[in-house]
Amino acid sequence: MNTKFLFVIATGLVLSASNVNAQATDCATTASIAYEHAKVKNYAAAEEPLWKVRKECPTYSVATYQFGEKLLKDKLKKAAAGDKVAIAKEMIQLLKERFQYFPAKTKIGDMHSTMGQLMYDNKIGSKEDQFAELHKAWTEDKKNVDNPKNVYTYFSLLVDLHGEGKKELQEVFDLYDGVIEKIEDEESAKAKTIAELTDKEEAGTALSSKEKKSLKRSSIILSNYSKVKAGVNQKLGELADCKNLIPLYTGQFDDKKSDINWLKGAAGRMSAKECTEDPLFFKLVEALHKAEPSAKSAYYLGLLALKDKKTTTALDYFNQSAELETKSSDKAKVYFKIAETLRKKGSKGKARSYYRKALKYKPSMGVCHLRIASMIASSANACGTDVFSKRAVYWLAENYARRAGKVDPSLKSTANKTAANYKAKAPSKTDIFNNPGVTSVKIGCWIGETVRVPKL
Template structure:
């Protein structure tokens, strides 16, 4: 029997890639027993031998903590009232113990955020206040920001700040600083996943099939990017009108003198005013110029471009926008800059220039499909201006649909929006009856004006 147990445990250790912390036969035997029960999802039977090993040999094997989390999660799901609170607190304690005995396998930001989120999700059972919960998240974030990456926890952390602000327990400045901090953190994570995904998208676009492992990684990256996209929208929705011009301008005016030598403060203040369309106020001019004088950068040049746009000096604005792009060294951020500039040009009706910037954004960050949708929208908006006959004008919608399809191909989180756009454009394009009447099935139509492209009439 002992031989069988020893062989089973040896196989277990190989599978978990873990070594012995100490040679204890009783712990070895009971670990094998509770692990088999966990594999069979018989968590009640696993509990007693698991607790015995946890208490006697806490450093023996990381399976104590991996399996223990499953055992306690099952207990929590079945329990109510005081018993549930006991098991919740024990799971939090288990993660702390894991950090003590297996620190290299227990990133503080990741597991700290899990503990805080567990408390938040069960705040009524554990009788936790918003102040206590925010303090929990904040301590973890400050201790290990690098591994505090869970999208849900980042949203909860910011949501608690808003709730405390609404309750009069946090000042507006703290709220705005935390908003900027979390948004920058989310952008950093989106950048990391996007860069990994871009490599795979470029391989696919080049006509090379992904391996099974690469396909799994692609799905993993896409799922996280979708989650970050969702919480970004949630963060902005939660912020709502709390950061409007009536609040921002007096706050930044009051604090300008003491912060005019602080490049981070100036950049965030100018950024928030730009984001909330407070750029007509003279304070924005002061912030931007102070920031550019103190720390010339891609962002400061971009804000100067906004100022020139406000003055109606489009050519000078473009000069500053291009300067912003040339100053930016990070391709992901450079792609975002190109997209922002393109959106401004699109809003002004400068479609040809906008497309140039959109295409550059796509080149730098091909896994973001939004520029494709923007280009498609510009094509559709130009249909009446870029065709010499009614049929050819409507044919522009085929071009718009083709562009929108590209968005879904490279960016799975846009599949729904892209499908709606494609359906809308195709409904406005010539029908099969129109194609039959003109006798132009399969012919190539050249699209004029700023578009300068061609589209093939579908064969019927």
């Protein structure tokens, strides 16, 4: 091989390496300009360099797609109606490119649920196409489908498709169970954070700025899920009423009576919709307990015993159910049922202990706080030793009522009205002034709690 030929090859390699280095430098420079503008939400200035990086250096950084999505969301929000479809399609394409170049840094659930929502909001494709995207997100990566709006849209589309004769009613019920479970899991997580921080506040400890942000964010997310839950139940509407459930399950019973999962679902829905008076409910419970004695079958036997006014037997079954139950939200529901039964019997102290057990397993069950508040308020005269301490009982009742609204936004209005009613019955500013040095009041009898005197 002659020297001249070797020189040409070497020169070519040097030039090639130089071009690669130059391109890398150009990518870094352009990306830096784009990212800096995007960080301060100056999307008009960021758009040209950002799309240049996206086109010429698609593997440079996942930040290109993260900022690109924010840019397009801003653009979509401000766009005229006629321009929205094109922008939505551009965002869908961007999400696909992100997955193509950065699959390890892309969450399947988040990506497909966002794409499905964009299609739904902007009427892109058919309902089946929109549903398919959300269904892929749900079935392949449910834990990362964390936008409440996406969860509602997914369920809503399925109900619509059922209404058009394209999906079976059983599919609607199955998805409903899954959606409610996810919502309640999310609610419990956020309500736990709120309860812990509320306890800290009520104990007189100031929250840090980070804790205040966490409290605010948890409250917003909890409120959103509360709205979605109400929307899902409203969307399900009459589909799950007794008039539809009873003929559906009656027709399926002979073929499904040995299917434990089906029996659990059918009995659960009939119980939730209070279809327990129909003979079919007894047949379902009997078959379920025979096939697999469990927390669910014990609970339903408890309901039947309660209906026959056999309270002691019912409570035995409910306690068996609670001990056997492994799912936190269902365990909470059983404890709530026990608490309700005891409260109606007048056993306030025992009822409170079971309401607290329910809250331990489902912190977002704000109704427990309202029930405790009501029992405390009704015991003011019995548990106070003098006029001041009797009226101080209402401060404690007020605290419980307000907490109900904090952990369950759907109860906020009721909780606030109830709390205001209790506050009006509590000691006034003058009463506090006439009892100098009293910073807290210990309340006796079954209540056995101490309430701090508030600064009015």
